Amino acid sequence: MHDFASAIAEAFRLIAALDGNLAEIVLLSLRVSISATCLAALLGFPIGALIAMANFPGRGLAILMINALMGLPPVVVGLIVYVMLSNAGPMGGFGLLYSPAAMIIAQTVLITPIIAALSRQTIEDLRHEYDEQLRVLGVGPLRAVPTLIWDGRFSLATALLAGFGRASAEVGAVIIVGGNINHVTRVMTTAIALETSKGDLALALGLGLILLTIAVMINALVLGLRVTATRTAYA
């Protein structure tokens, strides 16, 4: 109990002192997860919009797949990206394995279905609601897309935050493709796993507290978006 209390105290001291090692890990984590979220948004929003707006053979299957992929196990994603980026893989020539870029790719693969599925649902719901009104105004499908995206902006922002939350809390994929190399690919989640196994609870707890704070901030942002949307009747 005493060890635990002192570990907590040390964790707070590391955070308060802006410990260099801890800061490096936190900044790399944010860089990787924010980059992955941006890339996933670039892929996921158009995919979601396309499935929501277009009628094509196999659309039901596409929705089924994208919803199923929301639950992709991170270690499986890590394994697949590892195979792709390894020397024997089709992207081996890029030499990305065990680099932050590999971790960004893995997290992008992991959260793109989340952003695509949630944005598909948002845009499709709005499309059903607006369909007759937009058509009677003379709005075609191409013009409808930016309208639906703008009017669904609060829900789409929530989808983005959900993706970032999943990316920043993920450990299985980044440890496989990043290798948890100190000063190179060590992020919060992999560092927590390592430091806990080494018995260095202070650093693990410090990182855990920061990770927890980020999770709380994301949820606060989601709640804030919902409250704002409801208050302004744009929800």
Next chain:
Amino acid sequence: MGGAASSDTAAILPIRGEGLTVDRGGRRILDALDVEIGGRGTLVLMGPNGAGKSVLVRVLAGLVRPTAGRVTWAGAPPDRRRAPRLGFVFQRPVHLRRSALANVTYALAVAGIPKPQRVKQAHAALARGRIAHLAQAPARVLSGGEQQLLSLARALATEPEILFLDEPTSALDPAATTAIEVLLAEVRAQGVGIVLITHDLGQARRLADEVAFLHRGRLVERTPRDQFLAQPRSPEAQAFVRGEIVL
């Protein structure tokens, strides 16, 4: 109103439906129905639930493709370019998640009105609907009556030749209903054609020039208002006017 919706937009009247048949879920909603909307005065569509009134106006507005038959606007098939010349107000108003003003400017943008004129025209449309003071309010917090007035203002902003209204007052209280009816009377006086669906015989008496009665997907009667209310020709319309249940 300042400036037509688009001066180069082709006319859409008369609107003709020939042999209109609509089948849905194994049921015939419209049955080889012929109709022409010339665009003068107010045509009230009446008939029991399921008679096909709402489907008919959607088919004529180009929103629903008929199973058989064809619709023409001024002799040509309906097209998106001319859509702003036809105003449509639904039973339940649908508004974008934006302010009342932005809802109207959006319709004007779609109609091709140049940006500098949009806000001015939108304010004028809101003033016409007596909701100028609500311009900056989010459309979805407005009361039911205000939302319907906004729908009407938006539909009129593009200066349509004809206005279709699908039971616009069925969910409104008498005050809001009166506000809508006053506006419709003004619109009619300005030469805009009106096609109004209603179950309310009093409303038909107040607003209609002509009444068309639908029953089981067929147009069974189309007569001047006074004749319809005093001496409807068809047995179905006679029963309807007497207040009997028409199936």
